[in-house]
Amino acid sequence: MNPWLAPLLALAVAASAAAGAEPVKFSDALYAKFQDARCLQCHQFNSRRSNGRAWTSHRTRYLCENCHKPALTGLLGGEWMAPPGEKMDYTGYSARETCELIKRNTPTGDKAEVLSHHLLTDSRVLWAIKSGMTPAGRRPTMPGGYDEWARDVRAWVADGMICD
Numbered sequence: 250m251n252p253w254l255a256p257l258l259a260l261a262v263a264a265s266a267a268a269g270a271e272p273v274k275f276s277d278a279l280y281a282k283f284q285d286a287r288c289l290q291c292h293q294f295n296s297r298r299s300n301g302r303a304w305t306s307h308r309t310r311y312l313c314e315n316c317h318k319p320a321l322t323g324l325l326g327g328e329w330m331a332p333p334g335e336k337m338d339y340t341g342y343s344a345r346e347t348c349e350l351i352k353r354n355t356p357t358g359d360k361a362e363v364l365s366h367h368l369l370t371d372s373r374v375l376w377a378i379k380s381g382m383t384p385a386g387r388r389p390t391m392p393g394g395y396d397e398w399a400r401d402v403r404a405w406v407a408d409g410m411i412c413d
């Protein structure tokens with residue numbers, strides 16, 4: 250290495266630390282985004298604890314697409330579904346609990362890759378951010394839109410998916 254380079258690099262690191270570049274945590278931005286109604290309404294669907302729609306307005310647990318038609322939601326056939334039971338209902342969880350839950354529920358493999366792939370490309374996540382269309386009309390989508398969401402997801406993953 251060029252003898253001048255090491256001290257220069259050290260200086261650059263010190264400068265970024267001095268500028269207060271703290272690692273990104275789940276609570277910084279993503280936790281608030283996870284509270285968006287479009288995400289929660291679906292994650293609560295089969296949850297008795299949250300009085301989800303399967304226990305109230307939606308007595309039928311199947312044939313979702315008779316009403317949430319692909320042409321309406323923009324999803325492919327078979328994609329409009331809610332998580333089973335209560336295990337993915339994070340209503341009322343703290344940032345740390347929510348973060349630990351989603352890591353725990355991620356299938357085996359490189360968690361950073363699986364989770365960022367899901368959060369950045371899953372059709373239901375995209376529906377919550379870009380569409381919000383239901384059989385009863387369009388619901389408000391996530392504030393900030395996709396660009397802000399993608400920026401926050403990437404920053405969290407890049408810094409090691411810290412659960413605080």
Ligand code: HEC
Nearest residue numbers: 283287288291330331332351354355356364367373374377
């Ligand atoms: C239409 C219903 C629906 C909506 C809306 C929805 N989800 Fe999900 N979500 C699911 C289902 C179903 C699963 C389980 C998926 C699977 O096993 O492939 C899931 C899984 C997940 C997972 C676990 C990922 C993994 O790799 O295991 C996370 C995290 C998640 N959703 C976050 C969100 C966020 C954040 C939003 C809002 C931006 C959202 N979801 C909107 C239905 C939904």
Ligand code: HEC
Nearest residue numbers: 287290291306309310311312313316330331383384385388
């Ligand atoms: C008979 C028609 C019909 C069927 C079948 C149906 N839904 Fe719905 N769904 C609706 C209507 C109408 C709304 C809007 C009113 C409401 O929010 O309850 C809705 C709303 C929802 C919402 C709330 C969306 C939001 O973000 O506000 C979710 C989640 C949902 N349905 C999931 C499902 C799932 C999962 C299934 C299958 C297990 C299903 N629905 C089956 C008619 C239906």
